[in-house]
Amino acid sequence: MPFGNTHNNFKLNYKVEEEFPDLSKHNNHMAKILTKEIYGKLRDKQTPSGYTLDDVIQTGVDNPGHPFIMTVGCVAGDEESYEVFKDLLDPVISDRHGGYKPTDKHKTDLNFENLKGGDDLDPNYVLSSRVRTGRSIKGYTLPPHNSRGERRAIEKLAVEALTSLDGEFKGKYYPLKSMTDAEQEQLISDHFLFDKPVSPLLTCAGMARDWPDGRGIWHNDNKTFLVWVNEEDHLRVISMQKGGNMREVFRRFCVGLQKIEEIFKKHNHGFMWNEHLGYILTCPSNLGTGLRGGVHVKLPKLSTHPKFEEILTRLRLQKRGTGGVDTASVGGVFDISNADRLGSSEVDQVQLVVDGVKLMVEMEKKLEKGEAIDGMIPAQK
Amino acid sequence: MSENIEKISENMAKLSLKWLSADDEFPDVRNHNNHMAKVLNLEMYKLLRERVTPNGFTIDGVIQTGVDNPGHPFIMTVGCVAGDEETYEVFKELLDPVIEARHGGYKPTDKHKTDLNSGNLKGGDDLDPDYVLSSRVRTGRSIRGFCLPPHCSRGERRAVEKLSVEALASLSGDLKGKYYALKNMTDAEQQQLIDDHFLFDKPVSPLLLASGMARDWPDGRGIWHNDNKTFLVWVNEEDHLRVISMQKGGNMKEVFDRFCTGLTKIETLFKERGHAFMWNEHLGYVLTCPSNLGTGLRAGVHVKLPNMSKNAKFEEVLTKLRLQKRGTGGVDTAAVGGVFDISNADRIGFSEVELVQMVVDGVKLLVEMEKRLEKGQSIDDLMPAQK
Numbered sequence: 001m002p003f004g005n006t007h008n009n010f011k012l013n014y015k016v017e018e019e020f021p022d023l024s025k026h027n028n029h030m031a032k033i034l035t036k037e038i039y040g041k042l043r044d045k046q047t048p049s050g051y052t053l054d055d056v057i058q059t060g061v062d063n064p065g066h067p068f069i070m071t072v073g074c075v076a077g078d079e080e081s082y083e084v085f086k087d088l089l090d091p092v093i094s095d096r097h098g099g100y101k102p103t104d105k106h107k108t109d110l111n112f113e114n115l116k117g118g119d120d121l122d123p124n125y126v127l128s129s130r131v132r133t134g135r136s137i138k139g140y141t142l143p144p145h146n147s148r149g150e151r152r153a154i155e156k157l158a159v160e161a162l163t164s165l166d167g168e169f170k171g172k173y174y175p176l177k178s179m180t181d182a183e184q185e186q187l188i189s190d191h192f193l194f195d196k197p198v199s200p201l202l203t204c205a206g207m208a209r210d211w212p213d214g215r216g217i218w219h220n221d222n223k224t225f226l227v228w229v230n231e232e233d234h235l236r237v238i239s240m241q242k243g244g245n246m247r248e249v250f251r252r253f254c255v256g257l258q259k260i261e262e263i264f265k266k267h268n269h270g271f272m273w274n275e276h277l278g279y280i281l282t283c284p285s286n287l288g289t290g291l292r293g294g295v296h297v298k299l300p301k302l303s304t305h306p307k308f309e310e311i312l313t314r315l316r317l318q319k320r321g322t323g324g325v326d327t328a329s330v331g332g333v334f335d336i337s338n339a340d341r342l343g344s345s346e347v348d349q350v351q352l353v354v355d356g357v358k359l360m361v362e363m364e365k366k367l368e369k370g371e372a373i374d375g376m377i378p379a380q381k
Numbered sequence: 382m383s384e385n386i387e388k389i390s391e392n393m394a395k396l397s398l399k400w401l402s403a404d405d406e407f408p409d410v411r412n413h414n415n416h417m418a419k420v421l422n423l424e425m426y427k428l429l430r431e432r433v434t435p436n437g438f439t440i441d442g443v444i445q446t447g448v449d450n451p452g453h454p455f456i457m458t459v460g461c462v463a464g465d466e467e468t469y470e471v472f473k474e475l476l477d478p479v480i481e482a483r484h485g486g487y488k489p490t491d492k493h494k495t496d497l498n499s500g501n502l503k504g505g506d507d508l509d510p511d512y513v514l515s516s517r518v519r520t521g522r523s524i525r526g527f528c529l530p531p532h533c534s535r536g537e538r539r540a541v542e543k544l545s546v547e548a549l550a551s552l553s554g555d556l557k558g559k560y561y562a563l564k565n566m567t568d569a570e571q572q573q574l575i576d577d578h579f580l581f582d583k584p585v586s587p588l589l590l591a592s593g594m595a596r597d598w599p600d601g602r603g604i605w606h607n608d609n610k611t612f613l614v615w616v617n618e619e620d621h622l623r624v625i626s627m628q629k630g631g632n633m634k635e636v637f638d639r640f641c642t643g644l645t646k647i648e649t650l651f652k653e654r655g656h657a658f659m660w661n662e663h664l665g666y667v668l669t670c671p672s673n674l675g676t677g678l679r680a681g682v683h684v685k686l687p688n689m690s691k692n693a694k695f696e697e698v699l700t701k702l703r704l705q706k707r708g709t710g711g712v713d714t715a716a717v718g719g720v721f722d723i724s725n726a727d728r729i730g731f732s733e734v735e736l737v738q739m740v741v742d743g744v745k746l747l748v749e750m751e752k753r754l755e756k757g758q759s760i761d762d763l764m765p766a767q768k
Contacts, residue, residue: 007436007437007438007528007532007534008437009437010436010437010534011534011536011537014534014536014537014540015536018535018536018539018540019534019535019536020535021535021597021600022564022600054534058596061596061597061600062595062596062597062598147401147406147441148405148406148407148408149401149402149405149406150401152405153401153405177409203590204596208449209445209448209449209591210408210445210448210449211449213408213409213448
């Protein structure tokens, strides 16, 4: 999978120069790293499930990228991809994750009690709080590569695990292919429904195959804990609520995730994880914690201040529009979240969001009163 | 080489055998409306998933586009593609019934005849240019020894391009022309090709994308045309080659003459370089989509039929004449100003000459009917028998 790569050995009849992709107009991490030498070294390899170098890079070949947005340009088809193709993926990871070295160790900390504060972000400014991550189930290949049978097995396991949750986590699963119109409407109104991917970054990697077979959405009755099954990753886990109580969102996130992991382990399927890369996900950009913790926050004044970008960089935060990645902000409301994924723990990253947003709201209030914020500019975190 | 292929094929077969059962893997096509979905069942899938072509193409590769595109209640798509010449043999249990359903009952034992001798066409040089605005014939060709667009590697695609460019560069006379590689095109060249309606885009149809035909775009793709802009070849779009002959007006004979001459010359040039077109006596010319087997030929005109097209018997006449209508933007577009694209409906089981003859005779009749209706006269006596 995804396409013409099942005859990998046949391609060896052609020389490296004949098969090497034309990346002259490309601007993504893969294109910056891949050389004929690396291609030549890796092209006759495959993972135990048959994933090849051309599979890894297809999305980056098909999507030259954007002059301003640096996409990753490669994906993993299984856990072993990160090992078999390390000559490509280690440098890509290093570039994408601020110099993370092949020898570095990643720490996982899902103990929400280690978070300081986070329960008092001003709800007049912080409209909503959300934490998301992804998880891959050991023993199965990833969305670019998996077969219908594997995808269904993942769905079955996920549904079993999720339906055994109770208390605040009691909920229901909605498979995409048998959703009623009423259910679909409701999920759309709740902003829970995910669409068939249209982004060529995903479709070129084969992640939309067999849609909507094996895909679905689970959420708890309170609509504060949501799991996407078989979209970009095996599982995407989301905790969210209105207002600024990030502490509560993170608590629910950690507790829910750990409950789910326990159940998977009982079925002899843990999550893919190792001490170097943390949680293994399809896209190298999501390695480590795979975590994006963020808020929708009103910053009409601060966002027009000349130092806004600098402040975000120093706080290790990034901004997006409220429609998600690559959208524009509306009415001065921004999506502010952690920029890092790998090399710091979940607690570390959510702490950065909590502390950083608190500071930015204070700055916003100062600017509202016409006061200067120069003394508040933070040091680089 | 063939021993190597066998070994590779064996290894490929081992790889492609998933560790889950056919039941676990069988696609859910219960709500699908395409030829593949109507033919495929669990027993067939069980049998075919054990096989792989020598180039490593599997049943899942064949059907992916049909699984991903359930189809339309009114338009019956094919829902499967070939990744190489051997696909049609290795997966015949699926493809034979698909071919039969798509091509009006064409049986696995039927023989297809090829006739590219344009001298055998009767008439065709006198379609009334007041009604017939333009004439066009297109087909596809695959180069034996290479995998098809859903499955080929970059190296193969570039080799197909290189061979094609070499062959086309040796055409002369009114076929002398130039190749424009998609990835090196200047803005000026691109604009000119757009104005000439020659430029083809990266596919956006999910039917094509889901089968992997757009991989590595625009690497290895290009457009060649002669100086007169009457003979055009697309390289590595949906098929290895798409060959098109066209001109304004109603002289279909001239269009077909040029088509046959050009095609035959190109085939000779390829043969001189040790490469034949994929062809066999059962399926005729082998192309990526089963709908294009046989001649792969669509011959058509843009013709003004404002009265005829509103006549109650229009569809019936087309069916009897073995013709189909499209809008002037191509398949699935609407007609504009009463101008229709009228072309042959069949591809296999009839030769090229026979199909173009049907278009020539059929359009001549349709224009006569149009003229009658203009004068308020009846067309009942002109109704044709089923061809």
